[in-house]
Amino acid sequence: MQIIDGHCDVLYKMYEHPEIDFFDPQPAKLDVSYAGMVKAGIKVQCFAIYLPERITQPQFDHYLEYVDIFFRRIVSDPRIRHIKTRTDLEAVMNGKQVGALLTLEGTDALRGNSLYLRIMHDLGVRLIGTTWNHANWAADGVMEPRQGGFTRRGKRFIKECCDLGILLDVSHLTERAFWDLAETADKPFIASHSNVLALCGHPRNLNDAQIRELIRRDGRIGITFVPYFVRAASQGNATIDDVLRHVEYLCAMGAQHQITFGSDFDGIQQWIPGLEKAEQYVNLVHALQRRYPEELVRRFMYGNWYSFLQKRLPVQ
Template structure:
């Protein structure tokens, strides 16, 4: 895709690597994401999420999170000719690299911190540059969307947000309940991200963002990465790639084209839209965005520029 590059704000592929199910170095291994296929469609920066599964919570959450973080480092080292770790502004300046994909290490679930603020510094030293405060459940920081509450962040959660701002870490509010979303937005001095969510107006799922939330993200110069999970895209019926385009168009209309990007959730979803089965199909999304009338500038923003802007604002 000449003159374009892609930033994907979320995939769960590192779990498959750590579990020794795939090396992520060969397209023949299956799955939805790997280095060769990602490079073939000009993915320049991939967020690799360390997702802490429910069975590890709470007692083994820190252990599992650290295992996955170490797995990202092993993966990057094993593929040093094709990948490099993004930890600061100087690394962003390398993107797009003609030979290597940038990898940004994220953690999906504040459970990795236990109940200890110092753990934010620990995972930062280990290279983590984005943290989702919750998954769907409650933890020591806040409540996820799976909890039927109207709770804001805990005192610890507030301290975590402030420390992440100080260190230069991206705060991810995907999976956070709505009250927590507003609390984070009021607390954070820097743009935040919903790295893998969609528009509630088009599909009223708790994981999606309302128009009010989208407009607030825009005012704070944040971003939402559109998720490819069919159940977040459409309530029922056949889900095709066009539903992803529909959510992109809606978010752009409500909050501006500068507020939307991609957060595929590849290898973390058990089904995909028709025509968007794996990372190679990003090539078709580029064509789709052109057909619905986005300008060249807007397409560059959506494909990767918006995430790059947010990361430039946040990382040190």
């Protein structure tokens, strides 16, 4: 079974721990590794540029350090292909290489500078989440107390991303910012790693109105493995069956063509038993196969992501 995963924080781990080798057969500090991807059948992994909170004044050079890690220590290996275009995507899905798609989580250091945005695009960034949990120059993140939306510069940024063909990710936005983006963007958008609010009341999850909008816009919803986004701690420990509850809820809303997965591996300190590392994706696949037809499982694991990227990435 092929898999496309919409979010991981491997680059953050490699930034914090320069000794980490992505190609080590058993890297002690990584949830996602090359060996794990191959074992699981992960054909495409999205790698996020996420700056640690200890960097209180993010600079554009910080992003370039992450890009440097991505180029030198991941996609420089011939077994990995940097996915920037539909041609790259097709080559990976039909060949022996695995693919790496570069994303940005939080735009603090872009500071509304269109030149910086174009440089990130030229370096291969194809998906951007405007905020992490807090506010920046463009919008409020979901944990910002004022719960505001996009600024005027932020709305201009949305339009610039759409013009460049950069995909937009709403996973860390406030609800007001979500609707600002929905009103401003003229292209479909995604939630790369968010779950269902009705099943787990964490503010990072999506309410039914947001889910309906993502369905209407033919976006994508990446169910994530963060335990406290899957099941409230007061209700007990999250399990793979709880992940399937989110799948079932979304299916009941008519989101069969929107469901994807965004593990958030390497960005979490708690794990669902049986989903602690990338290679354990097989456990989720088997659980889905016991409940859903094979064609639908293939959609969830890679088909829905593939169809979205095949339409939205640059042709070449």
